[in-house]
Amino acid sequence: MKVLGVLGSPHKNGGSAQLLLAALKGAEREGAKTELVSVYDGEIKPCIGCIHDEEPNCKFPCIFEDYGKIILEKIYEADGIIFSTPIYWFAPSGQLKNLIDRMTCLENMVSYGEPSYLEGKVVGAIAVGADEGGAWTGGYIITTMTSMGAIIPPWGIAYSHKADRAIYDDKALMDAINIGILTTRTIARLKGIPTDLTFVYNKDLLETIRREVIVSLNFINTGKEGYGKRQAKRSSI
Ligand SMILES: Cc1cc2nc3c(=O)[nH]c(=O)nc-3n(C[C@H](O)[C@H](O)[C@H](O)COP(=O)(O)O)c2cc1C
Numbered sequence: 001m002k003v004l005g006v007l008g009s010p011h012k013n014g015g016s017a018q019l020l021l022a023a024l025k026g027a028e029r030e031g032a033k034t035e036l037v038s039v040y041d042g043e044i045k046p047c048i049g050c051i052h053d054e055e056p057n058c059k060f061p062c063i064f065e066d067y068g069k070i071i072l073e074k075i076y077e078a079d080g081i082i083f084s085t086p087i088y089w090f091a092p093s094g095q096l097k098n099l100i101d102r103m104t105c106l107e108n109m110v111s112y113g114e115p116s117y118l119e120g121k122v123v124g125a126i127a128v129g130a131d132e133g134g135a136w137t138g139g140y141i142i143t144t145m146t147s148m149g150a151i152i153p154p155w156g157i158a159y160s161h162k163a164d165r166a167i168y169d170d171k172a173l174m175d176a177i178n179i180g181i182l183t184t185r186t187i188a189r190l191k192g193i194p195t196d197l198t199f200v201y202n203k204d205l206l207e208t209i210r211r212e213v214i215v216s217l218n219f220i221n222t223g224k225e226g227y228g229k230r231q232a233k234r235s236s237i
Pocket residue numbers: 009010011013014015016017085086087088089090091128129130131132133161162163164236237
């Protein structure tokens with residue numbers, strides 16, 4: 001069982017990275033092989049909508065030879081995908097949105113007499129912000145993925161508004177761990193292995209994974225309340 005984590009943040013130690021790592025650690029405990037890619041590690045050209053051309057070219061693999069194509073291939077190979085994005089104005093980061101638009105080449109295989117290449121893949125979503133928009137942003141990803149033919153696991157969405165302190169948001173952390181666990185268990189179920197799809201609440205597991213994430217990100221617990229290097233001087237973000 002392969003689970004791919006797609007990080008939508010430019011910050012490798014930020015809140016979305018923290019919760020994504022926690023989710024992947026949950027997945028690993030269920031026997032998944034995991035990999036993490038960041039959409040900021042290379043160029044992802046914006047979709048040019050060739051789906052509307054007279055002779056449509058919108059099929060997998062995408063026409064662009066860029067880093068986006070490499071991630072699309074990894075998505076194609078994966079059994080499960082967990083997206084984790086910062087909330088940028090009530091939405092995923094623009095760089096992640098570029099990737100999602102480019103995923104049309106996987107979905108549009110339906111125009112070539114094949115099933116969507118997202119069909120049967122299990123997808124969870126994590127969103128991290130400093131103020132508002134977690135449900136919208138995670139909900140956007142979930143809505144889009146089910147519309148592309150993917151399967152959403154139970155409790156498949158997690159969000160925190162604690163920005164780069166998300167790892168200390170107990171509820172969001174437990175939710176993120178569950179995304180990893182339940183994405184993997186749903187994959188197993190689809191492969192015919194009987195699994196329990198109940199939400200897991202386990203304080204020991206939460207603390208263990210929190211420690212592991214802090215160590216692997218070399219994240220320093222200052223013990224301070226609040227988050228970010230500065231307080232926002234505006235009412236929204
Ligand atoms: C362009 C931009 C737009 C943002 N919009 C929102 C927003 O709508 N809601 C929110 O809660 N936080 C917003 N934020 C704050 C980020 O989501 C927050 O800093 C978050 O920690 C970033 O995730 P990261 O730490 O994983 O990079 C915004 C930040 C930026 C740079």
